[in-house]
Amino acid sequence: MSHKAQDLYRAVWRWHFYAGLIVIPFLISLAVTGAFYLFHDSIDRWWHADQMTVEARQVATVEPSVQRDAALAAVDGEAFRYVPPADPARAAEVDVTRPDGSRVAVFVDPYDGEVTGQMPYKGTVMWLIRTLHSLNYFGDSASMLIEIVGGWTILLVLTGTYLWWPRGRRGGVVTVRGKPDKRVFWRDLHAVTGLFVGVFILFLAVTGMPWSTVWGSKVNELANGHNFGYPDGVRVNVPMSDARLAERETTNWSLEQARLPTSEAPASAEAGDAAPIGLDRAVSAFDALGLAPGYAVSLPGGPEGVYTGSAYPDDLSRQRVVHLDQYRGEPLLDMGYDDYGPLGRGLEWGINVHMGQQYGLANRLILVLACAGIVLLCVSSAAMWWKRRPAGRLGVPPAPDDPRRLRGVLALLAIGGVIFPLVGASMLVMAGVDALVRRRASGRHGVSRG
DSSP states (O other): OOHHHHHHHHHHHHHHHHHHHHHHHHHHHHHHHHHHHTTHHHHHHHHTHHHHBOOOOSSOOOOHHHHHHHHHHHSOSEEEEEEOOSSTTBOEEEEEEOTTSOEEEEEEOTTTOOEEEEEETTOSHHHHHHHHHHTGGGOTGGGHHHHHHHHHHHHHHHHHHHHHOOTTOOTTTSSOOSOTTSHHHHHHHHHHHHHHHHHHHHHHHHHHGGGSTTHHHHHHHHHHTTTTTOOTTTOOSOOEEEEEHHHHSOOOGGGTTOEEEOOOOOTTGGGTSOOOOHHHHHHHHHHHHTOOTTOEEEOOSSTTOEEEEEEOOSSGGGOEEEEEETTTOOEEEEEEGGGSOHHHHHHHHHHHHHTTOTTHHHHHHHHHHHHHHHHHHHHHHHHHHHHHSOTTSOOOOOOOSSHHHHHHHHHHHHHHHHHSHHHHHHHHHHHHHHHHHHHHHHHHHHHHHO
């Protein structure tokens, strides 16, 4: 390797080390929580079986309004959401807002209207895993770290690919040399694992970015254009409120900016001649429209509110959101995946694959293997670093002799920093730290020569 090439290798290695230093703890957490969340529906049904599952029977179910009333008899408050059973062995869910503002999910046997249990709204074990995965568990500001970690992870994969490149070598390219007590074993294990897992890490990092605080929100606004998230050709001439769909329920990424239409009470409604259609007729209307099983119904929040049926099944082609006028029962807006623009469709596809939903069990199993590979990468990197670090020091890879090599690498990294602002800000901080480390090392060498 020429001196110039060696300098470039050192510069890339140094920033690969910094990237790993920043993201390894998060990568392990993301991999473990992500692997569990891939099977969230099955785990929740098993963990909360006493509340969520019922005995399937060959009898008619009671009306949704009866199920709602049973929930309100058990929990004082106002119902804001109803989820019909997705299959014959599942309980219905009625979500209630208590007088103190807290929310409760009440589960009801749809065959006899008996309450099977209750828990805090979004209180399942898998929802906890999800908030840990997204860092929302630690507050809104903590979720900004997702963008930083995602950006540095992309950097980690790209620099790792450069470091892995054979350059005439044969060992440690696709095979592992040595034994676990040797550093070369962990170096090769790290490199070979990265070769096979790197593409999945890159995919997960990029498709996880839509959830980020700064970049994700800006791209969401771009994807939704200037019509508040409703896809072109779907929005019709109906009165619109200032309320957002995402404020009343967890929605898909592309519709987070979508505003809700309003119901118009008939002229005679004030005299009591016209009444809302009620939950039973709304559910019948959604069933007639063919919403996928497992859809949720958000109830009107006032005299101008609408019934919203939202279905987010594993199959993207069946994603759908329908708003019904609460007085006439007519669809005001009806949108699905095919109605999204190209950017929205692409991002939703990436999100769905990221969550292991789009291609069934094969999708989930491949991502579980990728998550295991990520943990192995992190463990092997820690073992490799431990075996090469100088005693009592951090063991930062040596800086190139020519500082211009570092500046060249930083210039390439700046492109990513412009695309992902929070990542760019963190890179500036890290560049400052690196300058201090090099200055300290230079001063130490100067003293030793003196």
